[in-house]
Amino acid sequence: MxxxxxxxxxxxxxxxxxxxxxxxxxxxxxxxxxxxxxxxxxxxxxxxxxxxxxxxxxxxxxIPARLRGIKKGTGGKVEVLLLEKLKEKVWKVAVRGRKILPGTWIEFPRGIMAEVIDDVEGKRIVKFHSSLSMREILNQIGEVPLPPYIKFPTxxxxxxxxxxxxxxxxxxxxxxxxxxxxxxxxxxxxxxxxxxxxxxxxxxxxxxxxxxxxxxxxxxxxxxxxxxxxxxxxxxxxxxxxxxxxxxxxxxxxxxxxxxxxxxxxxxxxxxxxxxxxxxxxxxxxxxxxxxxxxxxxxxxxxxxxxxxxxxxxxxxxxxxxxxxxxxxxxxxxxxx
Known part of the structure; x- marks a missing residue:
């Protein structure tokens, strides 16, 4: 078929x-x-x-699973989409950005940081560093990930x-x-x-x-x-x-x-x-x-x-x-x- x-x-x-x-x-x-x-x-x-x-x-x-940040050191824009929770602050994610490889640090608003710790079949494993809980992080800096064909969200x-x-x-x-x-x-x-x-x-x-x-x-x-x-x-x-x-x-x-x-x-x-x-x-x-x-x-x-x-x-x-x-x-x- x-x-x-x-x-x-x-x-x-x-x-x-x-x-x-x-x-x-x-x-x-x-x-x-x-x-x-x-x-x-x-x-x-x-x-x-x-x-x-x-x-x-x-x-x-x-959940507000889309996070927007910048690559530490270069300031390049990075978009992170949470896909699967592995531990409390360790997630499998999809990323958009240049050369987001293991060892890369991503800076988010409000002092929240994330470290890329692995690459698995094109997806990244990231660990968030913050005194906030994961729920608090998402509520403060996340947005609901609308489908890609919604071109002009309101x-x-x-x-x-x-x-x-x-x-x-x-x-x-x-x-x-x-x-x-x-x-x-x-x-x-x-x-x-x-x-x-x-x-x-x-x-x-x-x-x-x-x-x-x-x-x-x-x-x-x-x-x-x-x-x-x-x-x-x-x-x-x-x-x-x-x-x-x-x-x-x-x-x-x-x-x-x-x-x-x-x-x-x-x-x-x-x-x-x-x-x-x-x-x-x-x-x-x-x-x-x-x-x-x-x-x-x-x-x-x-x-x-x-x-x-x-x-x-x-x-x-x-x-x-x-x-x-x-x-x-x-x-x-x-x-x-």
Whole structure:
């Protein structure tokens, strides 16, 4: 399977540069497998959920993981993006700057310093030196790392790059399918008899990375840490056994649920997942998927093609482009039933 099969042209004006003025007002394209496409506003999602279903959210919260500093000795600009915590003040990071090699010191505002102590497969390992805790460092000098296709970020872009239910700090990218929910919409869903539960996948920067190998099967996912509680696993298992549908909010939720399905049921736990879902994958847990419109050649696009079929997804994307839907993180939503 070649990655070029999952490319498509998208007019640049359809790439949403900021969120809607009011959360919950985006458009919703509903793709009913084997039936067709219909167009709605997001609050109408309630009409497509039914009593006995379970709606699964990713409650990861994006941390201010982008830091801007200068290279000690030269004053050259350096940008650091935190990727993975190794110890309290030791992180695996991506860097932008000239010759940021082991032994380099980076100066940040407020007297905060970081030393590059290793180079691992193109990523750097840095150790921060400050009397402040890592949380204090990020709160004082960090910024939320918006996706690279957001060319003109606004204050609203930074403020709304979180879901309303985000609570576990650690992600460097948001589970964006959840952006559309307001507390009011979630309450209406509960009133319909739908159980709402949460899990956590600390979304990494790799979620924005295009697949660079020609053969899809040779792509390797960046690992991401997940947590699935006993209570969430129990509720999902019980609802599914009674005929309820598992409705995943976003591809990150799908990957955790499919990772944790063993011995015929969902098992709680925490750990790292590198699960790569592409066409041919047999889904074992998820019945319905809420998602956004994804980048060409990306792993989320491959996942939704696996879920609904490539032909159906590309037909839906063509329809969305024709109808002027907004794409990517701050864009509109798609519900696949």
């Amino acid at each position: 070649r990655i070029e099969e999952f490319d498509y042209p998208l007019p640049s004006h359809l790439i949403a540069q900021e969120p809607p003025a009011r959360r919950g007002t985006s458009r919703l394209l509903v793709l009913e497998r084997g039936k067709g496409i219909s167009h709605h506003r997001f609050p109408e999602i309630v009409n497509y959920l039914r009593e006995g279903d379970v709606l699964v959210l990713n409650d990861a919260r994006v 204050d609203r872009s930074f403020r709304k790059y979180q879901t309303v239910y985000a609570r576990k700090n650690g992600a460097v990218a948001a589970p964006t399918a959840g952006f559309h929910f307001t507390k009011g919409i979630l309450e209406k869903i509960k009133e319909k008899g739908v159980e709402i539960v949460s899990l956590t996948l600390y979304v990494g920067w790799g979620t924005f990375a295009p697949v660079k190998v020609e053969e899809v099967e040779k792509h390797k996912m960046e690992r991401e840490f997940y947590e699935l509680s006993e209570e969430t696993a129990r509720i999902i298992n019980e609802r599914k056994e009674k005929g309820g549908r598992v409705v995943a909010v976003g591809t990150t939720v799908v990957r955790v649920l499919e990772t944790c399905r063993r011995e015929g049921r969902l098992l709680p736990g925490k750990g790292w997942t590198e699960l790569f879902i592409y066409p041919g994958y047999q889904f074992k847990v998820v019945d319905v998927l809420l998602t956004n419109f994804h980048l060409p050649r990306s792993t989320p696009l491959l996942l939704v093609c696996a879920f609904a079929g490539k032909e159906a997804i590309f037909s839906a994307y063509q329809e969305a482009i024709k109808e002027g839907y907004r794409f990517y993180s701050f864009g509109d939503a798609m519900l696949i039933i």
